[in-house]
Amino acid sequence: MEKKIAFLGLGSMGAPMAARLLAAGYPLTVWNRTAARAEQLAAAGATVAATPAEAVREADVVITMLADPAAVREVVGAFAPALQPGVTLIEASSIGPQGVAEVAAMLPEGVALVDSPVMGSVDRAASGELVLLVGGDSSAVQDVLAVLGTATHCGATGTGSALKVVLIGAVIAGVAVVGEAMALADSFGLPEELVTRAMAQGPLAGVAGRAFARGAYFPVRLAAKDVALATAAADLPLARVVHGRLTAFPEAADEDLGQLVKHLRAGRS
Template structure:
């Protein structure tokens, strides 16, 4: 079994790492906040002292980090320590520009696949993520990603990261729109259950389900980050307005996207 290093054990990274450990892979983990690694260590993972220590002997390195700044910060330690033949899989949502920047800095003999995921913590724990893969997909990468969910091959490096921005912004915008229509229904005196039920029958059914999801965790701060990554590429007036909504209350930044629901 390939030796895996997993860096980033937040709400998504931890259940993904548990899936790989349960599949039998030797697993080394690292997280900026060390105590988050404790359940994985108790289950048999090795805790590294830092990013470089984590990846030094790894066949496959997986990162699940919050944003481009975190990805670049970790890369400063990781890139010099990657051994020839290693494969780096970035599952973060950082956009195609960051992926291309990281790929340009790879040591000789090291490959990078961008493989951001769709799905929240419940799907991560169940191994049912929707993986958007750009770049090379050799057998070891396919095998590792197969433990986490279903793979969609997107094309050249950065294409997975690009498609993730398209899809996640459709979700965020959809939840914002459903929240507005629920508010309109209430203003018109309609029963909330009636509005929700009828909206669920139409093209917004998926957005309605996400608006009321209870087993998901997608903090407003990360949603705002994903919108910012998208609007940096082209003018998107509707999403720019959604970004204002997402950032209107800084005290709610850690709450789930469903917080938009009236």
């Protein structure tokens, strides 16, 4: 592979995505705020950079997969001066269209920006089955995106991030609905197995599947961040209620979103 890739952000999603690119044969340089997270990739042949600027210095393609808009602004601000004309930045974090616009304003002339947030959890990241919501001209990086999953081309830069906020907001709200439905079933004394089987056979099947998924990991704190992006963009009363439920259980902040069902059934707030 001729393209040199820099991957910044080796969290629960970034690490398996970077591993796929390395396994596909791309020369890969990685950076993460907590350097220990890079050790496994280093053992597999990746170069570990000490700073964001060092990571991108010789890259043809830069990928960021970070927690929130503030983290993206900080890291992009640190490496933007080191970017060379002709580089493509793939911004895969969930930061909304406003966040993407802020990133675009930080980039030097001649650097292309593609926003490509993803749908799918760590299991799909590891298997290359993510759904990539792509905004902007991705023709120069189609091969890179194909290693990570299937691209849905949304339009101009920022539209991928806009669609991500729409879709993930619906999924998160759906999981909260499933949690309250299970609490209601408990109040009726219905067997859990009966209720979950009936959900799997009806129109709630998809969201119920996510609510009860194993092998998935999307922290509740990041779900709350994504819902906050939605409520900042439009008047969404139901989303505000969902955000309140996501933040009502501080002990669940680092648990998978599906664990919200457990807390809602327990009735703690």
